Amino acid sequence: MRNEISRIRREIVKNGFSNITPDQYNRLQAEWIVRCCGDVAEEEITKLKQENLEKIVKWSMGLGFATGHADSIDDLLSELEWQIKEVLGKHKQDGEL
Numbered sequence: 001m002r003n004e005i006s007r008i009r010r011e012i013v014k015n016g017f018s019n020i021t022p023d024q025y026n027r028l029q030a031e032w033i034v035r036c037c038g039d040v041a042e043e044e045i046t047k048l049k050q051e052n053l054e055k056i057v058k059w060s061m062g063l064g065f066a067t068g069h070a071d072s073i074d075d076l077l078s079e080l081e082w083q084i085k086e087v088l089g090k091h092k093q094d095g096e097l
Contacts, residue, residue, distance in 0.1 A: 005031050049073065 008024050017025070049072075056076055057067050068079035 005028060008020060008028050011020060012028075020028075053070060053073050053076065056073065057070050060067050060076070060080055065080055065083050067076055070076045070079070
């Protein structure tokens with residue numbers, strides 16, 4: 001299918017839209033829509049990841065935890081894990097838990 005789409009594109013560049021069939025036009029249009037949606041989806045996913053990372057950083061800092069570099073949610077959670085275990089360990093030693 002990709003080769004056919006490339007061929008249709010070359011034909012359009014060479015002869016304009018008037019020489020392609022409605023079916024070819026529809027397939028080409030569908031590919032453009034998929035590509036555009038794919039780009040938007042990737043941008044939205046990246047934006048959501050960043051927003052969630054920022055929320056977790058703010059929450060963590062509000063509780064007095066260090067966040068490290070916080071390059072990703074996984075890095076941040078790993079950084080928080082040892083700090084939380086440390087706090088829980090201190091409370092267990094003091095008999096508070």
